Amino acid sequence: MAHVEVSTAQVVATAIELHAHRPGGLLPLLHEIQDRAGYVPPEFVPVIAKAMRLSVAEVHGVISFYHHYRATPPGRHTVRVCVAEACQSMGANQLVEHARASLGVDMHGTTGDGAVTLEPVYCLGNCACSPAVLVDNDLVGRVDAQRFDAIVRQCREAA
Secondary structure, eight states: OOOOOOOHHHHHHHHHHHHTTSTTOHHHHHHHHHHHHSSOOGGGHHHHHHHHTOOHHHHHHHHHHSTTOOSSOOOSEEEEEEOSHHHHHTTHHHHHHHHHHHHTOOTTOBOTTSSEEEEEESOOSOGGGOSOEEETTEEEOSOOHHHHHHHHHHHHHHO
């Protein structure tokens, strides 16, 4: 089956159609957009607000409050480093500092080549193998600086 390209406007329209009528439908609507487009484009916030009968400030407030939502497109690969207590006790803070330095971005940032977006996550349920990292949808345990660099190399090669 051929891949059909869907515009961001179509993604937003579909999400509005599916969720605007639901009480409390804003979060599911934003999830739908984020899951399908990769982010919630700021230019569509007024459209979402109107459909949900909310102010632009209310919708923007929700998007900016929850770390899950992005206002910019993510990189081709997303690397999430667990920063929960168990991973911190096993070196996650040092791993985060290494990741930021080696990628040249802060948390929620994307490398200049568009290959990797770095994000924190607050528990991956892999505490016994701390520190843990989620690369796209693949869980990796016992990640140190050297292993992190290998992960990033694989992401760049696969891009």
